[in-house]
Amino acid sequence: MSAAVEILPPDTRDESSRRALAVHRVREDFPILSQKVRGKPLVYLDNAATSQKPQAVIEALQRYYAVENSNVHRGIHLLSEQATQAYEAARARVQRFVNAASTREIIFTRGTTESINLVAASYGRRHLQPGDEVIISWMEHHSNIVPWQMLCEEKGAILRVVPINDDGEFLLQEYEKLLNPRTRLVSVTHVSNALGTINPIGEIIAMAHRWDVPVLVDGAQAAPHLPVDVQALDCDFYAFSGHKLYGPTGIGVLYGKARLLDAMPPYQGGGDMIRSVTFEKTIYNALPYKFEAGTPNVAGAIGLGVAIEYLEQFGLENLAAYEHELLSYATPAISRIPGVRLIGTAREKTSVLSFVLDGVHPHDVGTILDREGIAIRTGHHCAQPVMDRFGVPATARASFAFYNTREEVDALVAGIHKVIEVFS
């Protein structure tokens, strides 16, 4: 594994070259980054869609299937015991990663989307009555909009939306006005995938709690880029995806306070989630298994645990600081380009740059950058209300990870100039 930022030679005086050296070594941990696409070195700037995987994660998956594969919680043979141990060790790692009080509060899901749907289907179905209200914000990903729309439609409840300002910031005062005795749940993103805005999530939670309203935090874009402490935040639910956290696809997490989870009905029925079944009566299993029906994604959970272990050798604060430095370098470099308009200029941001270019559709920007080996996302980023709010059909979005470099930002700037040249 590579050297952490802080264990580099202390006599390396120049701050930026010190960082560059560390990144150079970090990049070697990610085999995909050394390849060429279309004859050019890959510049991967689509990390908000999914991040790349370090060798340690790839090897963990390979090792699992090569020597450990077995079903969990049901075999008395050695392999099953080992697989169960590894699966539960991954859960414990996730628990420490988000500082949950207990592993009972960590439920493995397919990803953020399933985590949110679980809460909507279980907690939401149980607690919503006609005329009740659910609050979300204008900057939600579709996966934190549609489950609530479906639930509200089913229950005759009302979906309330907190507006955002022209910088893409959550409006706390407007939110305060929406909270009322009919509010049953608040579900808000920690970090916006389309804008990069970091929301004042602690205040959002505290304000809801004054009304005794629980809060679900969509942490899909936050968990990979900020240290998360669910107890300090006092959030009631926290959802995130493994694949954006340098882990495998198909694995995600729902954190929930044990008190709430205990009182919630199961989400799906099947094996593993029961204690005993007769045709007359089924007794559900204890947490967290009550919410993990069927054979889980054992390899995925193990891979996620290894991804977290990989990140923790650097410290999330250090990775966040590096990414912030990269954002501070990229923001003026991109916004200086004639015709570029940044979408999402909040004071508090993760390393996401959404932009539009005068007279050029984002799709054309994406195609031309792709020919330069630069991977960005173009489109509505599953956040159409955000696009409507800013009056654009789509944006081009570059999103950075700790393995990206200033040279790659320079390549992006050069690529955008090429777009302008083609269209001039």
Added chain:
Amino acid sequence: MSDLRELYQEVILDHHKNPRNFRILEGANRTAEGYNPLCGDRITIYLQLQGDVITDISFQGVGCAISKASASMMTTRLKGKTRAEAEALFGKFHRVVTGQRDLAPDGPELGKLEVFAGVSEFPVRVKCASLAWHTLRAALDGGSQTVSTE
């Protein structure tokens, strides 16, 4: 750069910047809307159809250079053509942008529309080039639903 120049030919960039027949058609008796959810492109095609002949055609909408230029050049090409001629052109156009020209090399000459041949090197952009044509077909068929490329 060369395949980019193939895609973004001068003609295409010109039609993108100065789209022809880019207006609402007063007296249109057929319209249809097209939508590409992948990139958010939206287009409306207006037709004046007399018997089997497209006597006038226009479009409106937002989209990338490829979809806008394709719509613009389609309208200039189709004015005065019959429904059957339009269908045959679409068939040929579609084969060319999907790189399947050899499947049926005969059919009408594409003429200026040949500039879209470069799209075949960019599979994700085929939908951009064909959105206007799909929408045209919906308008000819008389449906009033939005056609989607997905």
